[in-house]
Amino acid sequence: MAREPHSDPDGDGFGDRALAAGVAACLTALVPVIGEFIAAPAAALGLTLGLIGIHRIEAGRAIRVVPAAVGTVLSACAALVVLVVLVATYTAP
Numbered sequence: 874m875a876r877e878p879h880s881d882p883d884g885d886g887f888g889d890r891a892l893a894a895g896v897a898a899c900l901t902a903l904v905p906v907i908g909e910f911i912a913a914p915a916a917a918l919g920l921t922l923g924l925i926g927i928h929r930i931e932a933g934r935a936i937r938v939v940p941a942a943v944g945t946v947l948s949a950c951a952a953l954v955v956l957v958v959l960v961a962t963y964t965a966p
Contacts, residue, residue, distance in 0.1 A: 885937040887926035891944030894919030898951035902958075913955050919948030 898915035901908045923945030929935040 885926070885935045885940065887922050887929060888935065888937055888939075888941030888944060891919050891923035891926050891948065892940040893944070894922060895944040895947030895951065899947050899954075902951040902954040909955050909959060912951050916948045916952035916955060919944050920952065923948060 894915050898912045898919055901915065902912040904911070923941050926935060926941030927938070927945065930938050930941060935941075
């Protein structure tokens with residue numbers, strides 16, 4: 874008999890929070906001057922929460938994969954944008 878995934882009431886919370894952090898990181902990554910200071914921590918938080926959410930899905934403790942995956946991808950994209958902006962602005966001529 875196939876085992877059904879067990880989901881506690883907040884089982885998908887990590888994925889939802891990862892999605893929110895990823896969206897916030899993407900929106901603030903392109904803001905001049907202060908964007909890097911907001912987007913970098915939000916991207917790190919989104920990546921961490923997204924990977925935890927994906928691990929919980931694989932372990933059967935959560936059932937919604939889309940928010941965790943999208944939050945992880947958005948956070949990675951925002952981190953890449955922040956990295957490119959920092960390299961472009963702080964490289965010596």
